[in-house]
Amino acid sequence: MVEANPDKVRVRIWDLPTRIFHWVLVLAVAASVITAHVGGNAMEWHFRLGYLIFTLLVFRLVWGFVGGRWSRFASFIYMPPTLLRYLRGGELPGEHLDAGHNPLGALSVFALLALLIMQVATGLVADDEIASQGPLNMFVSNAFAKAASTWHADIGQWILLSLIALHVGAVLYYLQGKKTNLVGPMIAGDKSMPAGTPPAADSAATRLFALVLVLACAGAVAWVVGQGG
Numbered sequence: 001m002v003e004a005n006p007d008k009v010r011v012r013i014w015d016l017p018t019r020i021f022h023w024v025l026v027l028a029v030a031a032s033v034i035t036a037h038v039g040g041n042a043m044e045w046h047f048r049l050g051y052l053i054f055t056l057l058v059f060r061l062v063w064g065f066v067g068g069r070w071s072r073f074a075s076f077i078y079m080p081p082t083l084l085r086y087l088r089g090g091e092l093p094g095e096h097l098d099a100g101h102n103p104l105g106a107l108s109v110f111a112l113l114a115l116l117i118m119q120v121a122t123g124l125v126a127d128d129e130i131a132s133q134g135p136l137n138m139f140v141s142n143a144f145a146k147a148a149s150t151w152h153a154d155i156g157q158w159i160l161l162s163l164i165a166l167h168v169g170a171v172l173y174y175l176q177g178k179k180t181n182l183v184g185p186m187i188a189g190d191k192s193m194p195a196g197t198p199p200a201a202d203s204a205a206t207r208l209f210a211l212v213l214v215l216a217c218a219g220a221v222a223w224v225v226g227q228g229g
Helices: 016-038 042-066 080-087 104-123 142-176 185-190 203-226
Strands: 007-013 189-192
Touching: 016 042, 016 142, 016 185, 016 203, 042 203, 080 104, 104 142, 104 189, 185 189
Parallel strands: none
Antiparallel strands: 007 189
16 A cells, blocks of 8 residues: 555565564563562462563564564674664665664564573573472582573663663653654554665465464463473
């Protein structure tokens, strides 16, 4: 569908599996932080949410290689010269730097993924020495478990919250300062792009494949968690 600008068309950028992953992760992380601070019986849900986040991250790592074009890591791993050129407002023909994750957004995405992986990993082996113990705690030393607990509940949590705040701030800056809505495409999937921008695959077959992949990831996570007995 051609918009008012004849040089731009609506292009499918974010496939449905990526969009569902994004919003479920947002809700799961928010609920995880809340349940951690509530404590008590809410910790049972904190663990369940942690397993959900674990599943989502495994799925996203795999989807980063087999998902839609703009969801693949290959589409937003940028070299330093590209990042510098983007900061200067330059773009080479055919680069489409603003189609999916732009060079700055890519840094934020990778940082968030890395930190969430750290949070999940440390949570699996943590021990608060009161009532909560990660399912894989038995496989690490007391000293390692203590260090993991400190990271998970303190250092890592605050770094994660800071990165989330920075991420939200960047979205608001693009919306207000650059008049670019980054949230809309992550909801609807489509984005107004120059004609010729390649779309992401988002067919019924692609979505079915993603569903099978999610179930496989959930099974793998259940197996890992079950190793702790």
